Amino acid sequence: MSISMSILAELVQCQPQIRPQIYFKSSLIALSHAMEDQVLAGSDSPLVIATFQRERFYRQEAHRYRRIAALTSQVYVMAAPETEFKNASDAYETVAFPPEDILSKEWNLVVLGENYASCLVCIEREDLAENSEMSEQLTMDQARPFEGVWTSHRQICSQVAILLLGRVKYYRPEIQGKIEEAVNSFNLPKKLDKKGKSTTRKSRHNPKEEVELDSPLNDPFAHRLVTYLQAGQHKLLRVYRSLAVQEWKERLVNSITAAIRQSLDPEEVLEIATREFGEAMQAHRCLIYRCKSTDKSVVIEHEYLRSCPEQPEGTKVKSLRGETWWLENNPLFIQVLQQQRYVYLGEPGEVDYGIDEGENILAKLAEKWEIGGWLMVPILSQGRLLGMVELHQCNSVCRSWEDDELSLMDAIATQLAAALIQAETHANLEELNRQLEALERTRSNLIAITGHELRTPLSTIQVCLESLSQEPDMPLEMREVMLETAQADAERLRKLVQDFLTLSHLESGRVDWNPESLRLEECIDLAISGVSARYAENKPKIEVEINDNLPLVKADGEWLVELLTKLLDNACKFTSSEGQVTIKAKSNGDRMLEVTVADTGRGIEPNRLEEVFDRFYQEEGSLRRTVGGTGLGLAIGRQIVTGWGGRIWADSLGKNQGSQFHFTIPLVESELIINN
Incomplete structure (x- = not known):
């Protein structure tokens, strides 16, 4: 006891x-x-x-x-x-x-x-x-x-x-x-x-x-x-407190820096930083978003919420995730841009927002989202605004930020800016690596194409010419066969060189586009005529299923016919003579006309639907193909569609299931007005 x-x-x-x-x-x-x-x-x-x-x-x-x-x-x-x-x-x-x-x-x-x-x-x-x-x-x-x-x-x-x-x-x-x-x-x-x-x-x-x-x-x-x-x-305690604050500041900066640099994905960096920043600063709401000084608004994607134990039971901090957050005419945002540093506002009743009440977007936002204390810290890199950190004290609870805390927030924002720049640099490096890999594939494919598409026709032409020159008494029928063979292989070489030049011209951005109002049916007829002459009797059946009242399109007619020819040529190449190629068109409701070239041919594996648009892509490999071609047709088609602001994509259920190639083309403005 x-x-x-x-x-x-x-x-x-x-x-x-x-x-x-x-x-x-x-x-x-x-x-x-x-x-x-x-x-x-x-x-x-x-x-x-x-x-x-x-x-x-x-x-x-x-x-x-x-x-x-x-x-x-x-x-x-x-x-x-x-x-x-x-x-x-x-x-x-x-x-x-x-x-x-x-x-x-x-x-x-x-x-x-x-x-x-x-x-x-x-x-x-x-x-x-x-x-x-x-x-x-x-x-x-x-x-x-x-x-x-x-x-x-x-x-x-x-x-x-x-x-x-x-x-x-x-x-x-x-x-x-x-x-x-x-x-x-x-x-x-x-x-x-x-x-x-x-x-x-x-x-x-x-x-x-x-x-x-x-x-x-x-x-x-x-x-x-x-x-x-x-x-x-007491003096020792003040010294200890100063040292403790400094230690806490360094520890916090280091922990947040380590946390946000665990990832090189900018979005993941922001998500981690939002949570760490909000917990460290004990704010009721922490927002971090990427923005530029010219942005009018942003959509909030990264948010940290902390409950308000000071409030009655059941009171929760409202979430801003997914909401549009207005920056234009926001005096707090404008002041941050001008001062290039943090800006803090206390309770709404004590704040002079500096504008008329009727135009006071800041006061309206504070009232709607129950913001009592509002701190905005810019994320800057060499004077360029990368994003913003916002800390909110909600409801009737408002705390004042100490100078040490404010300077700490600046330090963390600096680290966050460095992390974002690092993440962006890494993303750019990855993109450059992808481009280098694509160039390496291009180089390898170019070597293969050169060996197969250039050397073989040249060898054939050479053999034919040597035979004709060395055997003047060759029968007329054999001479005609030799000449036709040499002529066909010469055409293959011409087409390969032409595709090289066309793709290079499109990728360089030096194309002079001449958009005009066109009837899609006329361009389709021209493309079908060219393909029919090339395939003669071995082409599949080509069906055109479009409405007579189809609206006019705005495009360069020469390039539109070239695109349709490439798609039809590709469809006929991989479809047997018993198969069918169908051309359809419909409005997609986005001021664009969607054109589809579908076939019942060999089809494409689903995991390769995007690769088919790469330069020199050939499903069977450049050295063991059963059909001709350079592998540049669809790459040229993508460049043409991109040139007039459309998009192109492919669909297929897999091998021997046929394929569908879709592309969009803009409608004539007058047609849009009439339809509306």
């Missing part, structure tokens, strides 16, 4: 005029050593009673109490045991109290000599450390706060002695005789009951009388020393 009422509380109860004050542990150490040194420097046999919170604290001072015990037999030491400390009568009396006793929170020391007295009665105030702005510093050993009394007033020292002896008797009733000897020897004005509580004798003073705590002999000087110690401890 333990006692729950502290010595300080009992003392104040008996002496209500006493006013405790706050001491730091470093000051209490100095005071305790001064009191112990006073005993060691004297020649009398004083009463000494000391309480330690834990055995480990006692062990640090045990050597001093052994020296004190050599001077007097009335020494009592109390502590909560951790290893070997126990009730014992050795050089001095040791008293072990349970850790749950209130004494485990106290720091008490009383010294009663023949001509002097002093006492220290304190209890640790953990609540001060928890609730203080310097909580981390106050948890350091030397800065732990205690509340209590230090005095050399003999009457109060005697009162403390009798209270402590009561605790000694409570835990060690077997030494009651020695305790009573101390009471009588030092003329203590109290006596103890059987429970270890103190009862008042007929007091020789008025208990309501103000007690002077300072000794007229040496207390003024001692109090000056204590005041100096306390002031020094």
